[in-house]
Amino acid sequence: MDRVEQNPLESLVRKLETHHALTKEDRNAVLGLPYKLRRLEAQGYTLREGDRPDKCAVLLQGFAFRHKLTGEGARQIMAIHIPGDALDFQNMFLKESDHNVQMLTRGLVAEIPRQPLEELVLGNANVGRAIMVFTLVEASIFREWTLNIGRRDSRSRIAHLLCEFAYRLTAQGLSPDGVYELPMTQEQLADATGLTSVHVNRVLQGLQREGLIERDRRMVRFVSWDRMRDVGDFNARYLHTREFRAPPPSLT
Amino acid sequence: MDEASFLDPLFRRWQRTATLSREDKRAVLALPWARRAFGRDSYLVREGEPTSVCTLLVSGFAFRQKLVSEGARQIISIHIAGEFVDLQNGLLEVADHNVQCLTRCVVAMVQKNALIELMASRDNVARAIWLDTLIDSSIFREWVVNVGRRDAKQRIAHLLCELAARLNSADPQSDGSNYDFPLTQEQIADCTGLTAVHTNRTLQTLRRDGLISLSSSRLTILDWDRLAEIGDFNERYLHHAV
Numbered sequence: 460m461d462r463v464e465q466n467p468l469e470s471l472v473r474k475l476e477t478h479h480a481l482t483k484e485d486r487n488a489v490l491g492l493p494y495k496l497r498r499l500e501a502q503g504y505t506l507r508e509g510d511r512p513d514k515c516a517v518l519l520q521g522f523a524f525r526h527k528l529t530g531e532g533a534r535q536i537m538a539i540h541i542p543g544d545a546l547d548f549q550n551m552f553l554k555e556s557d558h559n560v561q562m563l564t565r566g567l568v569a570e571i572p573r574q575p576l577e578e579l580v581l582g583n584a585n586v587g588r589a590i591m592v593f594t595l596v597e598a599s600i601f602r603e604w605t606l607n608i609g610r611r612d613s614r615s616r617i618a619h620l621l622c623e624f625a626y627r628l629t630a631q632g633l634s635p636d637g638v639y640e641l642p643m644t645q646e647q648l649a650d651a652t653g654l655t656s657v658h659v660n661r662v663l664q665g666l667q668r669e670g671l672i673e674r675d676r677r678m679v680r681f682v683s684w685d686r687m688r689d690v691g692d693f694n695a696r697y698l699h700t701r702e703f704r705a706p707p708p709s710l711t
Numbered sequence: 712m713d714e715a716s717f718l719d720p721l722f723r724r725w726q727r728t729a730t731l732s733r734e735d736k737r738a739v740l741a742l743p744w745a746r747r748a749f750g751r752d753s754y755l756v757r758e759g760e761p762t763s764v765c766t767l768l769v770s771g772f773a774f775r776q777k778l779v780s781e782g783a784r785q786i787i788s789i790h791i792a793g794e795f796v797d798l799q800n801g802l803l804e805v806a807d808h809n810v811q812c813l814t815r816c817v818v819a820m821v822q823k824n825a826l827i828e829l830m831a832s833r834d835n836v837a838r839a840i841w842l843d844t845l846i847d848s849s850i851f852r853e854w855v856v857n858v859g860r861r862d863a864k865q866r867i868a869h870l871l872c873e874l875a876a877r878l879n880s881a882d883p884q885s886d887g888s889n890y891d892f893p894l895t896q897e898q899i900a901d902c903t904g905l906t907a908v909h910t911n912r913t914l915q916t917l918r919r920d921g922l923i924s925l926s927s928s929r930l931t932i933l934d935w936d937r938l939a940e941i942g943d944f945n946e947r948y949l950h951h952a953v
């Protein structure tokens with residue numbers, strides 16, 4: 460087993476604190492939640508549509524995504540998750556899950572049982588606020604994705620998705636040199652942007668030809684953050700990080 | 712406490728998902744609400760502005776929208792009477808999208824701090840507000856699917872089914888087929904990521920197929936089962952029973 464932090468919920472605390480200040484007591488309350496570590500393979504599910512969500516997974520290692528299938532079996536990806544993200548806060552208080560959460564890569568999650576989590580959210584007002592802020596930022600990302608798919612062309616859609624991923628990784632301290640691994644196939648990128656994989660392939664090649672990005676297998680490097688941000692019509696306001704106006708230093 | 716109040720649409724909706732005591736309701740009513748009326752197209756929330764209040768829609772219809780930098784508009788969701796249109800602004804510092812009236816609206820605004828304090832002191836109210844934010848979120852997700860992976864006819868049928876299902880649920884007296892319908896064809900296009908021309912053609916097809924009739928702000932669903940099937944509509948995501 461890979462080495463994990465002393466208390467794996469530290470990464471959740473750090474994530475919550477990027478949006479909302481916690482006191483020492485608040486932090487200890489979160490760290491005191493019971494959890495069970497679970498290793499997942501790529502494509503493994505943490506939650507399936509229709510399941511009763513009785514626990515909440517926090518992603519410690521690896522990447523995950525949310526998706527839904529249409530009646531005809533087409534898949535739409537609605538969010539990508541990076542280490543530190545809680546995967547199932549969206550299902551707290553609800554009777555059944557309305558979507559699937561699946562791993563993009565192999566990884567490790569800490570599963571918190573739902574009841575103590577709900578009790579903490581209702582019983583500790585400040586922790587409750589921090590967790591609600593986290594879910595509200597997720598909702599803001601869903602809204603931006605509707606805009607992305609509904610009203611941007613294919614080139615902007617892909618550029619926007621790459622910008623969001625880079626920005627979030629950097630904000631979480633996971634891409635210190637501005638180079639990152641995008642753990643998605645072209646088919647998954649297509650499902651995240653409402654395009655076909657052939658179309659995604661053409662767009663990625665175009666971005667590379669124009670000198671906006673460099674790619675080596677799944678590694679992506681932004682040659683110019685400013686130009687990518689313009690192509691992707693990316694404004695980080697919707698991510699509600701504290702200094703959204705300035706791009707993360709390593710992206711400039 | 713049992714007399715009718717302007718918060719009844721809210722209480723009726725909350726009662727479906729959370730159990731509110733008399734004291735809970737009294738505390739909600741006692742918040743410093745400011746009632747205001749707005750005309751069609753008025754802005755209730757503007758993107759980029761700092762947030763200070765949360766807004767409950769008492770009557771009328773409203774919608775959330777965002778613009779791309781070139782000006783194209785995407786509608787993100789529709790709101791009906793009895794719903795908060797901007798609960799996220801209670802906790803987020805700046806508005807990341809616009810909220811506009813679709814029709815003439817009466818709203819009740821409350822200082823966000825008052826609402827947050829109430830959540831901290833009343834678990835049932837906190838639970839009800841949590842559910843509202845999570846169900847809003849679920850609807851946003853479904854709209855990503857709708858614009859991303861359904862064709863024009865499915866998208867519009869899905870939109871009509873969602874609005875009808877939510878209105879049915881809000882109004883026990885509803886006959887389940889006739890609805891006030893606040894959207895223009897251009898707005899339907901902006902809800903579904905289509906052009907106005909494509910929307911017009913698609914609506915004509917749905918009419919010709921005998922599924923709906925739509926005229927001067929009234930929607931009649933003539934064949935719910937077929938419309939729901941075409942729209943790939945499964946109301947699980949509305950979480951009407953939690």
